[in-house]
Amino acid sequence: MKRQLLMTPGPTPVPKAIMDKMAEPIIHHRTPEYREIFKSVCADLKTVFKTRNDCCVLTSSGTGAMEASVVNMLSPGDKAIAVRGGKFGERYYDICKAYGVDVIPVDIKWGTAPDPKEIKKILDDNPGIKAVYTELCETSTATVYDIKALGNVIKDYSAIFVVDAISGLAADDLQTDTWNVDIAVSGSQKALMLPPGLSFLSVSEKAWGMAKNSRLPKYYYDLNKYRKSLDQGDTPFTPAITLTIGLKRALEAIKKKGIDNILKECKGMAKQLRNEAEKLGFEIFSKSPSNAVTALKVPAGVDGALLVKAIKTRGITVAGGQAELKGKIIRVSHMGAVTENDITKTVGVLKEALKELNTK
Amino acid sequence: MKRQLLMTPGPTPVPKAIMDKMAEPIIHHRTPEYREIFKSVCADLKTVFKTRNDCCVLTSSGTGAMEASVVNMLSPGDKAIAVRGGKFGERYYDICKAYGVDVIPVDIKWGTAPDPKEIKKILDDNPGIKAVYTELCETSTATVYDIKALGNVIKDYSAIFVVDAISGLAADDLQTDTWNVDIAVSGSQKALMLPPGLSFLSVSEKAWGMAKNSRLPKYYYDLNKYRKSLDQGDTPFTPAITLTIGLKRALEAIKKKGIDNILKECKGMAKQLRNEAEKLGFEIFSKSPSNAVTALKVPAGVDGALLVKAIKTRGITVAGGQAELKGKIIRVSHMGAVTENDITKTVGVLKEALKELNTK
Numbered sequence: 099m100k101r102q103l104l105m106t107p108g109p110t111p112v113p114k115a116i117m118d119k120m121a122e123p124i125i126h127h128r129t130p131e132y133r134e135i136f137k138s139v140c141a142d143l144k145t146v147f148k149t150r151n152d153c154c155v156l157t158s159s160g161t162g163a164m165e166a167s168v169v170n171m172l173s174p175g176d177k178a179i180a181v182r183g184g185k186f187g188e189r190y191y192d193i194c195k196a197y198g199v200d201v202i203p204v205d206i207k208w209g210t211a212p213d214p215k216e217i218k219k220i221l222d223d224n225p226g227i228k229a230v231y232t233e234l235c236e237t238s239t240a241t242v243y244d245i246k247a248l249g250n251v252i253k254d255y256s257a258i259f260v261v262d263a264i265s266g267l268a269a270d271d272l273q274t275d276t277w278n279v280d281i282a283v284s285g286s287q288k289a290l291m292l293p294p295g296l297s298f299l300s301v302s303e304k305a306w307g308m309a310k311n312s313r314l315p316k317y318y319y320d321l322n323k324y325r326k327s328l329d330q331g332d333t334p335f336t337p338a339i340t341l342t343i344g345l346k347r348a349l350e351a352i353k354k355k356g357i358d359n360i361l362k363e364c365k366g367m368a369k370q371l372r373n374e375a376e377k378l379g380f381e382i383f384s385k386s387p388s389n390a391v392t393a394l395k396v397p398a399g400v401d402g403a404l405l406v407k408a409i410k411t412r413g414i415t416v417a418g419g420q421a422e423l424k425g426k427i428i429r430v431s432h433m434g435a436v437t438e439n440d441i442t443k444t445v446g447v448l449k450e451a452l453k454e455l456n457t458k
Numbered sequence: 459m460k461r462q463l464l465m466t467p468g469p470t471p472v473p474k475a476i477m478d479k480m481a482e483p484i485i486h487h488r489t490p491e492y493r494e495i496f497k498s499v500c501a502d503l504k505t506v507f508k509t510r511n512d513c514c515v516l517t518s519s520g521t522g523a524m525e526a527s528v529v530n531m532l533s534p535g536d537k538a539i540a541v542r543g544g545k546f547g548e549r550y551y552d553i554c555k556a557y558g559v560d561v562i563p564v565d566i567k568w569g570t571a572p573d574p575k576e577i578k579k580i581l582d583d584n585p586g587i588k589a590v591y592t593e594l595c596e597t598s599t600a601t602v603y604d605i606k607a608l609g610n611v612i613k614d615y616s617a618i619f620v621v622d623a624i625s626g627l628a629a630d631d632l633q634t635d636t637w638n639v640d641i642a643v644s645g646s647q648k649a650l651m652l653p654p655g656l657s658f659l660s661v662s663e664k665a666w667g668m669a670k671n672s673r674l675p676k677y678y679y680d681l682n683k684y685r686k687s688l689d690q691g692d693t694p695f696t697p698a699i700t701l702t703i704g705l706k707r708a709l710e711a712i713k714k715k716g717i718d719n720i721l722k723e724c725k726g727m728a729k730q731l732r733n734e735a736e737k738l739g740f741e742i743f744s745k746s747p748s749n750a751v752t753a754l755k756v757p758a759g760v761d762g763a764l765l766v767k768a769i770k771t772r773g774i775t776v777a778g779g780q781a782e783l784k785g786k787i788i789r790v791s792h793m794g795a796v797t798e799n800d801i802t803k804t805v806g807v808l809k810e811a812l813k814e815l816n817t818k
Contacts, residue, residue, distance in 0.1 A: 104486060109699060112484050120700075121481035124472050124653055126464060126775050157655055159517050159695040162678045196677040287696060293484055295517055295655045295698035315675065317556040318522045335519040336647060338655035338698070339469060340480075415486050 107391035110434035133331030142349035149274035154324040160264035160285030163297035166319040173313035185238035190231040211386040234266030240393035241384040249278035269390030269433035280305040289433040367432035374445040408451035467751035470794035493691030502709035509634035514684040520624035520645030523657035526679040533673035544598035550591040571746040594626030600753035609638035629750030629793035640665040649793040727792035734805040768811035
């Protein structure tokens with residue numbers, strides 16, 4: 099099998115300079131040297147999240163941070179809303195269920211974005227809702243949600259607004275503070291150009307206030323512990339040292355280029371991919387396509403699994419569909435270290451692969 | 459500051475070959491290539507744990523696996539025992555408390571090991587105890603517990619025997635199956651010679667049986683999900699890919715040398731360090747010293763913090779004491795990639811540092 103160009107929506111390619119930085123001799127985490135690195139990471143995350151709120155760093159996959167955003171805020175029997183427009187919306191619903199939260203699912207057609215008016219109606223019809231859980235980019239359908247409009251609705255209620263930006267952050271715009279997002283969640287292996295293993299949360303004062311009354315049990319994910327040790331540049335438990343060192347390097351690169359320039363680049367690459375793919379006869383799956391990842395409908399008569407394989411044989415890894423979309427879409431990332439040139443290559447390979455399958 | 463030789467009980471030095479392996483271009487985890495790596499890791503972990511039980515790999519620090527060993531097994535109000543002989547025994551107690559477990563603390567003098575007879579008495583006096591939580595090596599006091607004797611007592615009760623072997627595994631002998639250990643927990647950054655970020659659990663059939671009736675809430679740490687995906691070489695959530703790739707390399711090295719040879723080497727280095735340190739006038743803190751790490755009492759009249767600093771200035775990082783032992787001990791590791799030569803160097807530096815402080 100050829101060495102693969104990763105065009106998947108996580109993990110994404112990790113620049114060699116970041117890999118090499120992480121491969122330097124390991125240092126201890128309870129040292130001034132590490133604490134300085136960690137403090138710089140926490141400060142730079144704020145720039146990427148566009149927030150003044152404290153950012154916590156967890157050693158876990160993104161799901162761990164999603165769980166933290168539930169167990170730190172709610173109590174058993176609390177009411178919450180989870181938008182289910184794909185696999186990751188379902189995950190928020192499932193986490194709430196696992197913890198005995200009285201969660202109202204908002205089921206929307208996969209590939210569409212939630213209607214803020216519908217959320218408003220549910221908030222009005224169900225007084226006392228504590229939290230609204232949704233995605234920035236629903237990775238399974240490559241759909242971006244209108245967080246600004248949703249935040250504009252939710253801000254007038256006592257509920258906190260929690261956004262899973264695991265795949266969206268630094269690809270689709272997220273203006274955490276301006277858009278009234280209380281908790282934004284992300285992970286390392288997407289637009290932040292790192293291997294998986296770290297997850298992040300930015301937490302607003304409204305959310306910290308709610309956390310005070312939370313009675314759901316937690317220990318490893320107890321965010322108050324993380325917040326308390328932030329000033330010292332510490333984490334309550336041994337952090338993933340090498341990944342944090344890589345994160346510092348990645349965030350410096352992001353800062354250097356400027357977060358808004360990066361968002362613009364992702365938008366450009368997303369447009370490039372969609373235009374070229376449409377020329378090849380692909381339809382775009384999502385009604386609200388993300389700048390982080392694009393889902394292309396597998397053309398009628400083509401086997402989706404074989405298409406992914408034919409692409410892989412040519413040196414490019416794309417993702418297939420998950421759950422109900424298995425075999426029906428392929429997903430191509432355009433975030434992180436991916437370049438226009440990678441998109442061009444991918445389009446070339448898509449063309450060849452399609453041709454191969456159509457002539458079989 | 460000189461480049462540091464890490465003689466701390468986690469993180470320990472990571473061999474360059476492992477670091478370099480992790481720095482290769484990242485691969486996707488839902489691929490045959492990664493699944494093969496993960497399956498090999500799960501198989502090799504059994505050799506190190508000396509078990510036939512399934513081993514689960516989590517993306518978290520060791521504390522995450524400790525929490526998993528509580529939340530997967532117990533229900534609110536269940537009775538359990540936690541041996542508190544140091545900071546990590548306290549952690550097990552705290553995790554139980556956080557989840558509403560009716561946990562009986564067994565407080566022993568720091569630096570001593572629990573008496574199996576005392577555990578037996580508590581099990582007899584409190585019918586229905588579901589779990590006994592203890593350490594293999596209590597890292598904060600550098601004390602090894604007699605797991606064989608404890609297992610021999612607990613096996614006759616319905617309680618499961620859970621051993622935190624985070625720092626002990628592959629340094630102090632742990633015969634999981636022979637010694638009747640139901641759950642053994644470990645982490646990547648100790649004798650397994652990796653950066654922090656992965657944790658492990660081996661789980662017996664008795665424990666999986668108990669898990670069926672557990673009503674404590676869990677999602678990210680739901681071990682049944684991990685077990686179900688083991689056969690496919692999958693994890694339920696995105697794994698720490700690079701660390702897992704490093705783990706494969708580390709486990710291969712361990713297998714090649716043989717786990718019992720490694721245990722013998724650790725024992726030899728522990729003895730070497732203790733003998734030489736005693737010649738320098740240090741007393742050994744623990745009444746049951748571990749082969750993973752040694753705690754040396756800071757001599758009367760010497761400032762513990764200054765001693766750690768004087769050692770660091772000379773290029774070696776050791777750990778100080780935690781909590782009630784702060785300033786009173788220093789801890790030196792002899793596990794993982796540490797060599798006899800490193801111990802010799804450390805003793806030389808200890809001598810110099812002590813001399814410097816005594817003549818001040």
